[in-house]
Amino acid sequence: MRTELRIAGFGGQGVILAGIIVGKAASLFDGINTVQTQSYGPETRGGASKTEVVLCDDEIHYPKVISPDILVAMSHEALIAYISDMKDGGTLIIDPDMINESEIADFVKKHNIKLHRAKVTKTAENEIGLRIVANIVMIGAISKITQVISHDATKEAILDSVPPGTEKKNIQAFEAGYAMDGN
Amino acid sequence: MRTELRIAGFGGQGVILAGIIVGKAASLFDGINTVQTQSYGPETRGGASKTEVVLCDDEIHYPKVISPDILVAMSHEALIAYISDMKDGGTLIIDPDMINESEIADFVKKHNIKLHRAKVTKTAENEIGLRIVANIVMIGAISKITQVISHDATKEAILDSVPPGTEKKNIQAFEAGYAMDGN
Amino acid sequence: MIKIKSDLCKGCDICIESCSKNVYTKSSKENKKGVYLPCPDNQENCNNCHLCELMCPDQAITVEKDESNKKSNVGDGSDKEDVEE
Amino acid sequence: MIKIKSDLCKGCDICIESCSKNVYTKSSKENKKGVYLPCPDNQENCNNCHLCELMCPDQAITVEKDESNKKSNVGDGSDKEDVEE
Amino acid sequence: MSEELFVQGNEACAHGAIKAGCRFFAGYPITPSTEVAEDLAGLLPKHGGSFLQMEDEIGAIGAIIGASWSGLKAMTSTSGPGFSLMQENIGYAHITETPLVIVDVQRGGPSTGQPTMPSQGDMMQVRWGSHGDYEPIALSPSSVQEFFDFTVKAFNLAEKYRIPVILAVDEVIGHMREKITIPDNVDIIKRMMPKESSDQFNMDNPYLPFKSDENGTPPMATFGDGYNIPVTGLTHNEKGYPDSSDPKAHENLITRLCNKILNNREEIVSTHESFCDDADTIVISYGAPVRSVFTAVELARKEGLKVGSIKIDTPWPFPETQIFKAAESAKNLIVVEMNLGQMVHEVERIIGMVDGNKPNVHLIGKIGGELHKPDEILSKIKEGFS
């Protein structure tokens, strides 16, 4: 089965690293075929930033996301930009502190979207003391909520991706995300 | 009628200027269609140098000489290099002081070549006092011997081509060449 | 009156650092892009030197002219050359 | 013995000019390309300094070693630096 | 008063440029094009024009693009190695719609190759040498007079379509001397000012520097005229603002740039057909080889063979209609060029569009610097008849 995942936010939130870690977890540690892509360039500076991960048991040909099964939105702008692409019945994970939910309520309802809230920024700030690990917290939430990547694979992928010396904080962040109930 | 003329010698003898003057005389002042071409480049430095002029009452398409009606040779090397291309019965003008005639005697005979001798280098040195005008002397000889360009047109062409201040010497050289009997 | 355009400000803090009168402080107010804006909290100290305007990379600051009776030490005036800083 | 290879010489006269001993003169002998060759007419004056060899752009000159008892002022000897000329 | 001169092709080009109103030349010497620069170094100051010898070819094309935006007709000349170096900025001229004329007097390549020998080895480079999609205009003269005439024409096309126009010449034509007539007046297409455009610009319909009128080419204002034009090599919108991450913006821009040439192909293209109506064999050529072809065709006709020829003045855009017509009527198409086969690829491509019997395509390619002898062509022609 092909699963299409898109993570979006603003530049500086580490959205792209999140995509890479999800991809790594799935491909190297869970053994699922995975393609990760992203948008590039000066235009992304400060503006919207997004990454896409396609996961599939079969070979993946077309590598891009056409209609996400899972959308992860870390900023309001990103949410508005991408929500309309979502598959009916898809999973939406948002950081409620960054988002004005009222604007999407209708859409969520109409399209049967499974909405999950993960207070990743607050969690990063308050529990880890480092706002910049919000993306790792979010990865925990994604793993827990969507089950597209396993807990252990994700942990391995994080350890494989973050700068030496930061492993502990990052795993802490991941576990905090994984511990969320996602509602 | 198409007439093919080739002038050859070694670099520094002004062979190319001679070709240009012949071309100019024919095209601008005698009103005959004319194309002048030449070989170029470092390889010509010090080595062989040649220019070709094609003259025709009709339009000239193919611009190069295939088989010269007239060959003018100002050095022995040039003569040997090009004589074999000549048309049977063609006209050959040489500067006898630069050439070892014995080497071509057979060819001249066999192919019915009309051989003319024009002591242009000596004439330039002795009569004009300037070795470098040997080419202009040769133009005089060409005009006289071949009649492909008229006396007056050639004079005009020379005046149009030489540096200001050198007109007199050059016309003198031309007339000296024109005065030769060519045998 | 010092105005900061929140849609232009990127929160670099250069204004805070540049103002020798400590007019600015960092606020906890975020703009749409998650940037914490500076806040001209101590405007009463402002000597209207316009340095913050000059140093703001995003043309986000306007130090309004109506306070122009204060002494400026940065206008077009100084003729000293090659001042070392 | 000074030898000049006529097929290499281009008649630039630099050897004539360079030899402080006036060994060379311009001949009226032409080579195949119409070049008047230099002629080491005054070989007896040659001090075997090899400067002409060094200055001939066409490697046309050989100053043979057998005269090497003459004093050389150009060999590898001099250690003076930055000699001005 | 018209004037007659007996000059090299390169000199004729310089005179053509002056006559066309070129008042700026920047270049870098290279055989066999150098005389174009040398002659303009002498001529331009006599006509209030500027001549710059730049540090290299990249600088040369940079300078003429700059000068074009200051409102001058501007030109450079070069040969293969320099033309290769100009490729990046040629793309820039395309995307910014800057009128220019670039003379490429072709010599033997690749690399330094044969600096003094003629070639037509850059024809495909003229078409495809820069990165990305674009549609060039190129002219190839076959005589010294044509080099003069085509230079004038090149400036006119450059201004009309706001595009760099390439004079793709071979060394034969560049260095050959023939008589030319410089007419007193030549037809000149001026650059279109915004105020002359059919669009009536006003407050509500402001002049947008990269918005085209109906014919695909925007009018062009000049720096210093108060229009405040932002010019960029990035994908841009009609205002000229960069918009390089929007697929639509790119598609709109690049498609328009290509179409302004393709849609006007019939107007730009020029060919000369001789004896084609009844011809079984049609010989296609451009540049100096045309001359050998003409002689060969005359010889063939004298022998009673039904042979015709198409002389291509404008290799790019390729004269598809004209060649298609020939492909429908003839049994053999012979392409004569001084390379290992370049424009013949286009002819082969066109053949693929012919329904039913298609002609055979033969290439008489030649490299090394000798112009085809008429005989070589004639014997190939005869092969088709035997």
Added chain:
Amino acid sequence: MSEELFVQGNEACAHGAIKAGCRFFAGYPITPSTEVAEDLAGLLPKHGGSFLQMEDEIGAIGAIIGASWSGLKAMTSTSGPGFSLMQENIGYAHITETPLVIVDVQRGGPSTGQPTMPSQGDMMQVRWGSHGDYEPIALSPSSVQEFFDFTVKAFNLAEKYRIPVILAVDEVIGHMREKITIPDNVDIIKRMMPKESSDQFNMDNPYLPFKSDENGTPPMATFGDGYNIPVTGLTHNEKGYPDSSDPKAHENLITRLCNKILNNREEIVSTHESFCDDADTIVISYGAPVRSVFTAVELARKEGLKVGSIKIDTPWPFPETQIFKAAESAKNLIVVEMNLGQMVHEVERIIGMVDGNKPNVHLIGKIGGELHKPDEILSKIKEGFS
């Protein structure tokens, strides 16, 4: 021990280079190829290799040519603007038969265009970008693993044929991340030393640096080995001496250079046909669009349509035989590429050679940076069936 990584295409390329024995990289940063350089800046010193950031792309290719003559496998990477600047020296590498690998990660052009967006707009430039006649080899990967594999292959082809090999990649593949397997050992073709050549060199039959053995490619000695090789970009003879005014010398050299590729076309070329045997419609693609095509073809087959596909690994030399075969059997050929139509020109050319019924050729070109959606291709396929 093989190794698995989850990496970008550009990073896979860097790993492929190291594995192939590349020990010299010189480059100049440019989006979207920069990661190749960045990764090699880290990797090369760990393998006794040299990394140089040069002042520009012209310097980069100059340096790798120099390094190749010092006996190293050498590479550079760039994108359109830099690739344009390299064109002159690419010609030099061809005429001097210098093995090199050049990575061109294509972005939207012309000019600065769309620096961060994918494109296949340089495919014809790869073929024709430099002046003069030459025959390039180019490879286009469609996955991250292929980018690794093709990099190794590029070095092998470069050494075997003494030619600059182009990796003509698109930004999609350059920046996409997938899992790759780095095998413990890869097949490596070494450079042939004179003493290993089938020619038994001796006093009477001395090694001549530009004299080919039967297969068209001369063995290659290295600077400092005592062979005293004169290398020049001028037309040269078998000794390497300049001989640039002799038409024959030029013809011999350039024809040999082209033929060493053309005569080995079948060995160099690689394509993958799927479902072609019974196909009415065959979709032709290379690079990232292959992935969309595969999806589209699967969908079409599911709908019962007789559709096949040809994936081209080696756009140059063009797989003429393979496409010809398809042209003979299918009714429709659809070419899918991220440009306004480049390789489709070759397909059209091949069609011209088919006797009798030839297929229709359709282009699905696309510019602006979005990969073709499988749906777009599918609907074009269906048009052919309706």
Added chain:
Amino acid sequence: MTEKNVNSNNKNIQTNENPFMKYLRKDRLPNIFCAGCGNGIVMNIFFKGMESADIDFDTLALVSGIGCSSRIPGYVKCDSLHTTHGRAITFATGLKVGNPDLNVVVFTGDGDAASIGGNHLIHGARKNINITVICVNNNIYGMTGGQISPTSPKGSFGTTAPYGARDKPFNLAELVSTAGATYVSRWTTVHPLQLSKSIKKALLNPGFSFVEIVSQCPTYFGRKNKLRTPVDMINAFKENSANIRKAAKMDEEELVGKIVVGEYVNNSRKELTENVRDLSVEQCCRNLAIKSAYQDKFED
């Protein structure tokens, strides 16, 4: 109704708006520069210098290559030519010779000017073409993501120098001086007043003027080199600047890591445009024929 977007005298209009906003294309803001990037400061200071030099904004033509700094002209509401990487000076040369009445200013970066564009830089200086080159030297390639440049200090880190840069960096101000520029200075973004004065002089110098501005790229140079914030970077500039006159008295050791600021050259020599015009006057008794593209008759 004219279609010209006249903005002359704009600068005299008093509004309660940021004083530089009137020169900018507001519809393109915010700019793409990262938070705290020096490029924005350079713009402000340039406008200030331009005002004090009394340059008519309508005659201003900004030219640039490729790079973050080269994006500056596109934000300014005047004619601008954003060209190819490294080549801006050549385009500017054509523009200026083509119309000597334009005030041509080039914005460039250390990579654009000194790496790929080094040759055009020294030749521009040699020819003394009357343009002003403002080089925003952030010691790194910003636009492409942090590779080292020819001015990156020895030992500094960039993505292409993961083990630290080992080459000697160029001293741009000195290089351009030797090449023949007639006005040369270097300042940093923390010298706004000296810098704007220097820009004024550069604009008024009838010849090739080069103003090097050491500027912060917090995103790449900063992050890779332990100067984590824009403020850290500008403070480093403050600490490390030494005036050229003082520097002349310092020994090599003291100068390590110093940014030597001040005026390097200020002299005069006939400039290129003048030479070209003079030649035209000599040869045809006419000034340069400008805007020939819009004419269809030419005298003679």
Added chain:
Amino acid sequence: MTEKNVNSNNKNIQTNENPFMKYLRKDRLPNIFCAGCGNGIVMNIFFKGMESADIDFDTLALVSGIGCSSRIPGYVKCDSLHTTHGRAITFATGLKVGNPDLNVVVFTGDGDAASIGGNHLIHGARKNINITVICVNNNIYGMTGGQISPTSPKGSFGTTAPYGARDKPFNLAELVSTAGATYVSRWTTVHPLQLSKSIKKALLNPGFSFVEIVSQCPTYFGRKNKLRTPVDMINAFKENSANIRKAAKMDEEELVGKIVVGEYVNNSRKELTENVRDLSVEQCCRNLAIKSAYQDKFED
């Protein structure tokens, strides 16, 4: 039987032959240079300098661009790389880094080195790559027939300067010094002894060495500038040369038209190849892996 054309120790063989003939490809003589051209003299003096530096002829690799002077390497019986116009230094850089054991020497002209190749020249100097660049400065483009170059004196004539050159010429020795070369000198063809000594030093300097040789192009520079013969030209060099130490004491006026000869720089700084090798040693405890193209197994 080996197929190598070994010519080591050639230089010790005593024959009654011109002393430089043994280094030349005799089957290519006479060379293409015009009568009296300085290029031939430069070759001789180079060989002399090479001998006194005790360079093993077998390790010599000559690299050049395009121009008359760039034809020199092709006549020398060693490995040579005759490249593209202006780019020789970049090829030489790859060659040297690729095999640090080679003695890499670049022959170039004023156009090749300073016009189209100016950027590579200053960057080579900056990186201090251990090569020797011999620039035959004849103040003109010889190969293409007499166009002016960036070193053509003001007022001199060339085919592209029919009214006389008006730009300021580069002072190449100074430019390269400022750019960072560690050995720089200038001499003329009438300073054979000083020059050969300078070449010796340049070859032995472990870094970027630049030797500018003011040389005669009688064919183009001479003819266009009233120095009709090679002898006129070399005599002009004799008259107009001033040693750098004397020149330092002369005022501007006295210096007009003077060729300031002598040594400009002679110092030392770590060179590029060394930096690259050091990095390899640091990162993998190995010297550079040379000739990887001939291997099919790589350690690791």
